[in-house]
Amino acid sequence: MSARVTAAEVARAAGVSRSAVSRTFTPGSSVSTSTRNRIEAVAARLGYRPNALARTLITRRSRIIGVVMAAIDNPFHAQLLQCLDAALQARGLAMLLRGAARPEMTDELIHHLLSYQVDGVIVASGLFSSSAAKACVGVATPVVMLDRLMRAAGASAVGSDNRAGARMAAEHLVALGRRRIAFMSGTPGISTSSERAHGFLDGLAEAGLAPIAIASGRYEYAAGQGAAEALLAHAPDAIFCENDLMAMAVLDVARARGVRVPDDLAVIGFDDIPAAALPAYALTTVAQDARAMADAAAALLEERIEKPARRASRRLIACTLVRRRSA
Amino acid sequence: MSARVTAAEVARAAGVSRSAVSRTFTPGSSVSTSTRNRIEAVAARLGYRPNALARTLITRRSRIIGVVMAAIDNPFHAQLLQCLDAALQARGLAMLLRGAARPEMTDELIHHLLSYQVDGVIVASGLFSSSAAKACVGVATPVVMLDRLMRAAGASAVGSDNRAGARMAAEHLVALGRRRIAFMSGTPGISTSSERAHGFLDGLAEAGLAPIAIASGRYEYAAGQGAAEALLAHAPDAIFCENDLMAMAVLDVARARGVRVPDDLAVIGFDDIPAAALPAYALTTVAQDARAMADAAAALLEERIEKPARRASRRLIACTLVRRRSA
DNA sequence: GTGAAAGCGCTAACAC
DNA sequence: GTGTTAGCGCTTTCAC
Numbered sequence: 042m043s044a045r046v047t048a049a050e051v052a053r054a055a056g057v058s059r060s061a062v063s064r065t066f067t068p069g070s071s072v073s074t075s076t077r078n079r080i081e082a083v084a085a086r087l088g089y090r091p092n093a094l095a096r097t098l099i100t101r102r103s104r105i106i107g108v109v110m111a112a113i114d115n116p117f118h119a120q121l122l123q124c125l126d127a128a129l130q131a132r133g134l135a136m137l138l139r140g141a142a143r144p145e146m147t148d149e150l151i152h153h154l155l156s157y158q159v160d161g162v163i164v165a166s167g168l169f170s171s172s173a174a175k176a177c178v179g180v181a182t183p184v185v186m187l188d189r190l191m192r193a194a195g196a197s198a199v200g201s202d203n204r205a206g207a208r209m210a211a212e213h214l215v216a217l218g219r220r221r222i223a224f225m226s227g228t229p230g231i232s233t234s235s236e237r238a239h240g241f242l243d244g245l246a247e248a249g250l251a252p253i254a255i256a257s258g259r260y261e262y263a264a265g266q267g268a269a270e271a272l273l274a275h276a277p278d279a280i281f282c283e284n285d286l287m288a289m290a291v292l293d294v295a296r297a298r299g300v301r302v303p304d305d306l307a308v309i310g311f312d313d314i315p316a317a318a319l320p321a322y323a324l325t326t327v328a329q330d331a332r333a334m335a336d337a338a339a340a341l342l343e344e345r346i347e348k349p350a351r352r353a354s355r356r357l358i359a360c361t362l363v364r365r366r367s368a
Numbered sequence: 369m370s371a372r373v374t375a376a377e378v379a380r381a382a383g384v385s386r387s388a389v390s391r392t393f394t395p396g397s398s399v400s401t402s403t404r405n406r407i408e409a410v411a412a413r414l415g416y417r418p419n420a421l422a423r424t425l426i427t428r429r430s431r432i433i434g435v436v437m438a439a440i441d442n443p444f445h446a447q448l449l450q451c452l453d454a455a456l457q458a459r460g461l462a463m464l465l466r467g468a469a470r471p472e473m474t475d476e477l478i479h480h481l482l483s484y485q486v487d488g489v490i491v492a493s494g495l496f497s498s499s500a501a502k503a504c505v506g507v508a509t510p511v512v513m514l515d516r517l518m519r520a521a522g523a524s525a526v527g528s529d530n531r532a533g534a535r536m537a538a539e540h541l542v543a544l545g546r547r548r549i550a551f552m553s554g555t556p557g558i559s560t561s562s563e564r565a566h567g568f569l570d571g572l573a574e575a576g577l578a579p580i581a582i583a584s585g586r587y588e589y590a591a592g593q594g595a596a597e598a599l600l601a602h603a604p605d606a607i608f609c610e611n612d613l614m615a616m617a618v619l620d621v622a623r624a625r626g627v628r629v630p631d632d633l634a635v636i637g638f639d640d641i642p643a644a645a646l647p648a649y650a651l652t653t654v655a656q657d658a659r660a661m662a663d664a665a666a667a668l669l670e671e672r673i674e675k676p677a678r679r680a681s682r683r684l685i686a687c688t689l690v691r692r693r694s695a
Numbered sequence: 696g697t698g699a700a701a702g703c704g705c706t707a708a709c710a711c
Numbered sequence: 712g713t714g715t716t717a718g719c720g721c722t723t724t725c726a727c
Contacts, residue, residue: 045507047704058714063706070706073712088506093483094421094430095704098719103421105464105484113453114642119446126440126467135484137432138465140453156420157432157462158372179415180372262642293647315441315589320620321648374720385698390722397722400696422720425703697727703720710715 046089055083066091097158105135106342107154109147111166113140115260116314117284117329121165121188124335132343134160141166148173155180161342163187169196183345183353187338188329190232197345197353199338203233204240206327206360210281210309211244213325213362219279219307223272224252225291227260227283234260237283237311253277258287265290273298278306279368285310285317288324292367307368323366333358373416382410393418424485432462433669434481436474438493440467442587443641444611444656448492448515451662459670461487468493475500482507488669490514496523510672510680514665515656517559524672524680526665530560531567533654533687537608537636538571540652540689546606546634550599551579552618554587554610561587564610564638580604585614592617600625605633606695612637612644615651619694634695650693660685 048062055062057076064070065080072080083089097103106129112118122138129136137157139150147166151173154162162177165187174195177184184196214222224241227234245251254275258265265287272280273294282288288310292302300306310317313328337356345351375389382389384403391397392407399407410416424430433456439445449465456463464484466477474493478500481489489504492514501522504511511523541549551568554561572578581602585592592614599607600621609615615637619629627633637644640655664683672678 045704048706049704059704060706060714061712064713067706071712076712088503090479090483092425092485092704094424094485095719096706097421098419098425098704098721099706101719113450114443114446116441116443116446119441119443119449122446122449123440123467126465127469130466135480136465138453138463139457140450142454152417153462156417158419158421176415262646289646297647316643319589319616319648320624321646372720375722376720386720387698387722388696390720391697394722398696403696419720422703423722425705425720426722428703699724699726701722701724703722705719706717707719708715708717711713 045092046087048089048091051080051084051087051089054087055080063091102346103158103160104133105137105157105159107137107139107151107157107159107162109139109141109150109154109162109164109166111141111144115286116316117312117331118165120314120331121335124332125163125187125338128335128339132339134339134343152176155182160346161185163338163342164196165189181349183342183349185338185342185345187334188233190236195353197341198355199334199341200233200236200357201329201334201360202357203236203360204243206311206329206362207237207240207281207283208244209360209362210311210327211241211248213364213368214279214281214307214309215245215248215250217279217307217368220250221253221276221278222250223254223256223275223277223280225265225268225272225280225282225287226255226257227287229257234283241281258282258290260284260286262286262290266294269294273300279308280306281309283311285312285314285324285326288326288367289316289322292322292324303366303368309368313363317363318365325365325368326363327360328363329360330358372419373414375416375418378407378411378414378416381414382407390418429673430485430487431460432464432484432486433666434464434466434478434484434486434489436466436468436477436481436489436491436493438468438471442613443643444639444658445492447641447658448662451659452490452514452665455662455666459666461666461670479503482509487673488512490665490669491523492516508676510669510676512665512669512672514661515560522680524668525682526661526668527560527563527684528656528661528687529684530563530687531570533638533656533689534564534567534608534610535571536687536689537638537654538568539574540695541606541608541634541636542572542575542577544606544634544695547577548580548603548605549577550581550583550602550604550607552592552595552599552607552609552614553582553584554614556584561610568608585609585617587611587613589613589617593621596621600627606635607633608636610638612639612641612651612653615653615694616643616649619649619651630693630695636695640690644690645692652692652695653690654687655690656687657685
């Protein structure tokens with residue numbers, strides 16, 4: 042039973058040609074209203090839907106976007122993914138998702154996506170090697186790096202203004218009168234991380250300050266606890282963390298040690314994940330606008346899909362400082 | 369520049385027929401080692417990869433699985449999605465993801481996925497209407513409901529043993545000597561919710577008890593706060609919540625009111641999301657095994673894809689009570 | 696083991 | 712406006 046119904050069957054049942062059926066389902070094609078109605082009626086009765094894959098073969102447009110994302114369980118990434126889904130759906134694009142457990146996997150994943158003839162790729166994960174970039178350029182598939190800058194040229198990029206955001210954090214701490222300021226970095230080698238580091242260091246330098254201690258928490262809560270211990274040993278009066286998960290770890294470790302926040306220690310995070318607003322944390326943080334980032338990524342990609350000649354461009358999304366009790 | 373390279377070009381460059389190229393990339397086809405080597409070398413040089421979509425047209429297998437998921441930003445859903453990604457990748461399957469902002473959307477989403485010739489569908493969202501079910505059956509596409517039972521027949525299902533899990537929560541509270549027990553439910557109409565409710569009520573009934581108050585928190589933190597206020601007005605000595613997000617809301621509201629946990633109030637959640645383990649919450653909860661759920665869903669789906677004759681089946685994954693400080 | 700030929704379901708010229 | 716024709720890139724009988 043139940044073979045997939047094809048345009049030919051609809052055509053036969055409606056007494057028209059295949060082309061008529063095709064045109065009925067192709068926006069902007071010329072069909073008379075009467076035949077269109079008849080065809081639509083028959084199609085509905087038979088449960089016909091055009092085969093998107095067969096269509097891709099001839100139109101050379103799959104309307105599928107490949108998305109590579111790391112650590113989907115990171116709350117900010119999950120938000121980003123959700124916004125991305127909304128942005129793509131709004132444009133009638135489908136999302137082929139591949140999580141990247143390890144950053145080195147990104148390459149292989151890209152190649153796999155390419156075999157599905159994706160119209161574009163959004164990379165929100167790890168490193169994007171020049172070999173992967175070359176593969177995309179080779180098949181003229183636009184790429185946009187989301188929340189990650191790339192090493193190889195040719196890809197568009199969308200990210201938060203990490204530099205300005207981190208600088209705001211620094212300025213806020215300085216304005217609070219803090220002087221013994223420590224810094225918890227994310228994953229070394231990720232552009233996002235170095236941007237935040239630079240912005241923060243610049244902000245401190247402007248006030249004639251420098252961090253009294255630095256440690257990496259790899260953007261995770263667990264690693265952040267260890268890093269927090271290390272930093273707290275230097276008796277700082279403030280700590281800026283490159284994301285909220287690590288800042289929450291600092292808050293928890295400080296609480297366990299009887300360090301009072303914000304009196305003894307001011308803490309600032311980055312992202313503004315939902316958990317940052319919990320009363321148990323009330324974390325002051327540099328908020329990223331996930332919605333705007335996702336929209337911009339989808340828009341940039343669509344633009345380059347429409348006009349392949351267009352050069353890769355870059356969009357920076359502004360961050361805002363959200364003040365809560367921790368600083 | 370850079371048109372997509374096809375099998376025909378590889379064939380020409382290697383001095384063989386298209387069929388030879390095809391066989392080289394089709395596992396289990398007979399090609400002599402020497403020609404295979406020559407073809408692979410040429411393919412690598414030219415950057416050839418078979419067009420997965422064109423292949424689908426003839427094999428009638430896309431190796432794409434459609435996934436419909438609600439509230440990706442819910443931490444447990446994000447975990448589930450990550451595990452699903454891993455399970456599908458391990459089987460060489462691609463994931464076409466569609467978030468469902470509203471449960472009623474599920475139908476339309478399914479139809480859209482179907483036009484991409486997905487080999488199967490995993491639904492972890494909202495309601496699955498009989499019309500959508502019919503559409504899937506019509507094109508012989510297997511469906512598995514994940515963490516959601518369905519109304520129409522024909523779909524396989526994977527879920528936690530919500531009944532037993534909730535019952536364990538009830539038994540634990542009773543064993544703790546609690547008698548004034550309240551209950552916060554999730555979203556009415558979702559099977560998961562009614563299963564947990566039944567299990568919990570059964571567990572209490574066994575000890576001759578019944579909830580002193582019931583309120584719905586719609587599985588969200590914000591709604592959970594309101595529900596917590598309502599329940600706390602009844603001065604319960606324990607509250608069981610249908611998920612962790614709501615239990616965290618209870619903890620926060622209780623803390624704000626000076627209610628001591630667990631002395632005055634024991635709290636138990638459901639899911640065991642990462643945040644439940646945070647020292648600020650230390651939430652006792654009924655853990656769901658996201659990994660096992662995702663694996664089972666992928667396995668069930670693959671099984672039905674291979675043997676379409678097979679009847680829909682159902683897998684229940686065991687829950688475990690994770691004891692922390694809140695109960 | 697290898698090539699020739701047919702066709703998966705669809706759209707896009709091209710005539711009429 | 713509508714039908715006819717020719718592929719999109721691939722796999723798969725079928726001969727050899």
